[in-house]
Amino acid sequence: MIKTLALPYKASILPFANVRVFNQLKAKGAKMELSITQPDDWHLHLRDGDLLEAVISHSAFHFGRGIVMPNLKPPIKTTAAAVAYRESILKALPADSDFIPLMTLYLTDTTTPEEIKLARESGVVYGVKLYPAGATTNSQDGVTDLFGKCLPVLEEMVKHNMPLLVHGEVTDPEVDIFDRERVFIDTVLRPLIQKFPQLKVVMEHVTTADAVRFVESCSEGFVAATVTPQHLVLNRNFLFQGGLQPHNYCLPVLKRETHRQAIVSAVTSGSKRFFLGTDSAPHERRKKECSCGCAGIYNALVALSLYAKVFEEAGALDKLEAFTSFNGPDFYGLPRNTSKIKLIKSRWKVPESLPYASGEIIPMFTGETLEWLPSSV
């Protein structure tokens, strides 16, 4: 029985997983499906309370595991808080779900090396998140001076092989918002990696050709990057298409077309350094559609369809599975999933709104028709 998350589709399905055969069938205009190892989401915002309850089933349907970001209010700064947050996620999961939340800690100027040790010993914390203070949603408590305040913690992280997950933008208001990732690489990331070559670093949601070049220049296995669907399919024109588009606003902000193309080339090249991280970031509609709207795109429903589209259009469907399902666990030193998921080449309509107890969420590509419908096997 095929389950499709209440998104009905009509298709005469020819099951197979071979991309060459797939292309032959495509040429003949037949309906097609891909079978791939269940993907994981290596950058995910699940929130808490009724927002958590509204979104959890979407991520749990598509992904085996998710690296859960700690930027709650208040942030998840301790292992004890991460353990409690994990419990509330498990409680909110649909009864038949095997989804595994991989927890993270929010790094502050006062995080202690002992906390890193506790995190590693807990067996449920898989990364420590660096938000430069003020860089993005709920980052007020983030780090103000990484090299001045966090060296002992970083040393401890190397000792425990604990990855540092980085929102890579400087916060200096003098720096143009479109340059903040590039400047962060030069002023923070490169010196950091020179100082700690053994530190595992994930540059989250890369948006520029500069980030791609930087990640490719680092040692494989130590520095990697997550890539969101929006930075693969949208450029900055989509922020202003026919008027201001708040649901296309996220941080780092969308960049110009040449940067988008560089990211597409990087992920479809088959490089092991890049893997799936949706940065799915739900906000209640009124917090996006207002005079000072929040950054964050809710893409959990559409992410796999969009990644598949990007790889298909690049003629690289044979590289999709490594990006969605192999490179992430390999980098984190975790086993790959053994279950499978299908992507059916069938048109489906994205819901216009997702109502929940406190309001509604507007999903990315609201009301539009996409191809590649994810379904369970």
Ligand SMILES: NC(=O)N[C@@H](CC(=O)O)C(=O)O
């Ligand atoms: N990406 C975003 O625009 N927003 C994220 C935070 C983040 O990942 O920077 C959020 O928590 O809403």
Ligand SMILES: [Zn+2]
């Ligand atoms: Zn971020």
Ligand SMILES: [Zn+2]
């Ligand atoms: Zn994020």
